[in-house]
Amino acid sequence: MERRRADRSKQRLTCEFVIGDRRHPGIVLDLSRTGLFVQTSASPPAGERVRVKLRPPGGAEVELEASIARRYAVPARLVSVARGGIGLRVESASDDFLQLVASIGRTGQAAPPRATRAAPLPPSNPGSAYQVRARQTSGSRSRTLRITAASEREAKVAASAELDEGWEILAVDPLPA
Numbered sequence: 125m126e127r128r129r130a131d132r133s134k135q136r137l138t139c140e141f142v143i144g145d146r147r148h149p150g151i152v153l154d155l156s157r158t159g160l161f162v163q164t165s166a167s168p169p170a171g172e173r174v175r176v177k178l179r180p181p182g183g184a185e186v187e188l189e190a191s192i193a194r195r196y197a198v199p200a201r202l203v204s205v206a207r208g209g210i211g212l213r214v215e216s217a218s219d220d221f222l223q224l225v226a227s228i229g230r231t232g233q234a235a236p237p238r239a240t241r242a243a244p245l246p247p248s249n250p251g252s253a254y255q256v257r258a259r260q261t262s263g264s265r266s267r268t269l270r271i272t273a274a275s276e277r278e279a280k281v282a283a284s285a286e287l288d289e290g291w292e293i294l295a296v297d298p299l300p301a
Contacts (some may be wrong), residue, residue, distance in 0.1 A: 135228045138285040141190075142175045143168050149278055150209070151285045152178060157217075157225050159193065163209040165281055168192050174212065178224070186224055188217035253299040254279035258291045267291070270299070 137152040139162060150164035160176075168174070170192050178186045190212035198208040214221075252272070256279055259266045269286060273279035276296045283293060 137181075138179045138282075140177045140179075141166075142177075143172055147274070149273070149282045149285060153209070155225055155228070157222055158214050160190070160212050160214070161196075161209055162212060163207045165208070165277060166210070167195055167197065167208070168210065170194060173215070176212065178221070180224060183224075184220070186218065186220045188221050189215045191215055252301070255295075255297045255299055256280065256283035257294045257297075258283065258287055259294055261290050261292050263290075266294075 134154045135152065137155075139150050139152050141148050141150060141162065141164075143166070148164055148166040150162040150166070153161050153163055155161075162176075172192045174190050174192065176188050176190055178188070180186065192210055193213040194211040196208050196211065252274075254271045254273060254276060256269045256271050257266065258269070267287070269283050271279040271282045271286075273282050276298070280293050280296050283296070284291075
């Protein structure tokens with residue numbers, strides 16, 4: 125049974141969400157004016173309030189307030205083929221978010237929004253630098269990314285957000301300060 129209040133548009137966008145004083149990276153897989161699904165390793169409880177910062181390609185960041193509607197956990201043995209995440213219910217959003225959703229719905233691609241006027245998120249510890257090595261799952265290409273994150277786990281999630289589908293993370297190594 126479908127419980128969504130609006131049609132979702134599939135779109136991959138990197139994001140960051142804040143729960144309390146903790147920041148978590150994620151990948152938006154689909155969104156609508158009333159909700160979005162974020163692929164993440166974080167598992168906050170349902171009902172928790174979050175602040176989300178979306179990063180559309182080539183555009184200004186867009187912020188919104190949301191609450192956790194549901195969590196989607198994946199058994200450990202399936203993590204290599206499916207990812208867990210959280211379903212978010214939009215509680216308040218700027219006009220820029222609504223314009224972003226509308227532009228994706230029309231074209232299937234994110235149009236660069238205007239700069240938002242949402243209050244800035246509190247400053248965070250930028251974290252440490254990591255070298256993330258990845259390889260193409262159905263080819264011979266490989267890539268090395270430099271990621272700044274609070275932990276190796278968050279560096280892996282951030283690298284996954286930057287890579288297209290069809291890549292697997294081989295190693296996450298801390299870089300000397």
